[in-house]
Amino acid sequence: MPEQGNTVNEEIINKYQETIENHLTVVKKDIAAACKAAGRDPSEVHIVAVSKFHSAAEVCAAQACGLTHFGENRVQELLPKQDAVAAADCDVSWHLIGTLQRNKVRQVIGKVALIHSVDSLRLLKEINKRAANEGIVQPILFQVNLSGVDNKHGLSVPELIDILSNQISEFPHVQVKGLMTMAEFDWDDDQLDRFFAEFKKTFDLAKTSLPESMREVFSIISAGMSQDFVQAIRHGATHVRIGTAIFGPRHYK
Template identity: 35%
Template sequence: MPDLIHNLEAVRQRIAAAAHVAGRDARSVMLLAVSKTFPAEDVRAAHSAGQRAFGENYVQEALTKIEALADLRAALEWHFIGPLQSNKTRPVAEHFDWVHSVDRLKIAQRLSEQRPDHLPPLNVCLQVNISGEASKSGVSIPEAVEVAQQIAALPKLTLRGLMSIPEPAGDIDAQRVPHRQLRELLERLCDDGLALDTLSMGMSADLEAAVLEGATIVRVGSAIFGARDYSH
């Protein structure tokens, strides 16, 4: 898989360059390889090239992949990043290390109730609809403070921070605006007493803007794995 390995290294270089401009250590930014719609073999190849964290959007596809890669379970970190329905929370609570897309208290409560006792607390991020789009999931900025406090109090979960999928913007200055808003919200929550350390923001097209505004996790798929085929 020479293209995948080349792409992975190219994305790492993009992160490092943006971190340098921001005066940050590149190691402070986790690359989450979004492997949705791509086969387990591609995940295995990326792991061989040093990638550890992988993001999935679809529960059943992810479970099939996790099972196929069971021999690597201790070496991989699985992040659920897609919309999560109430009737799908149990397998996510049982098989994932992170959930970025907690968009309402009910989902967090179900994940807390269904997280097995033998596993460490599930790392979660509160999804914020930072651009206020009607088509996007997530709490509004005014709602975020109260919901974050409620999630942080739940057992068997660790609220790590915030996630967003902002409206696409054409240039880096415009891209930075919603990422800056999310960072400022995180800072407000920390000032209110929450111990948060994660900003999950930035994808293939805007990772530089996200890193400049403090992203600690960037979610990159097509720039690593190539164009997706949704026909199946």
């Protein structure tokens, strides 16, 4: 059985490292090929290794393979894993990529390099309030729901543009660095291409909707996961959130 907890030692790290390195080699080749086809530089694409349901030792093994950015979906899993990785002297940056409840905001402010999943004005207000209390500026991405399905998290495009055009200056303790979205798992290549192309158009519209002073740092397109990152890269993704293709199957508890 894989280690489910946060025990980290050299023996456990070594057990995972070769497998992760082999997987990562394949992922990097796929990224390079996608970039070449799109006329992009592979250095423009950053991997956020999704460590949900993987152990702290696996994070440290991935860090030994050169990965530095790790994404977690749940605050209650992020915090103890973050402590265990830090105790093992593994220097990594953490991203919160899953749904964030407003009552959990205070637990993550200042502890993650980037919150990818700001999906409502109410959540934005809470993040700004908690960041102000800590005297910091919290980098965020707005999550966009392009599907129009009500049960999907994310702002609609009109909601997003309204916030960026008319309200964002009211939140000085957040730094809006870009947008995030998620495609459906069962879409074919043509559907994915249309979806990510539309998301790139939304990103461009959002950038021009911001006050001019905020546009330079608005540069992140967080799109694409293990099953569709190649298509996302074709359409400008700068950050791809990859879990299974790097770590292998998740160890569900």
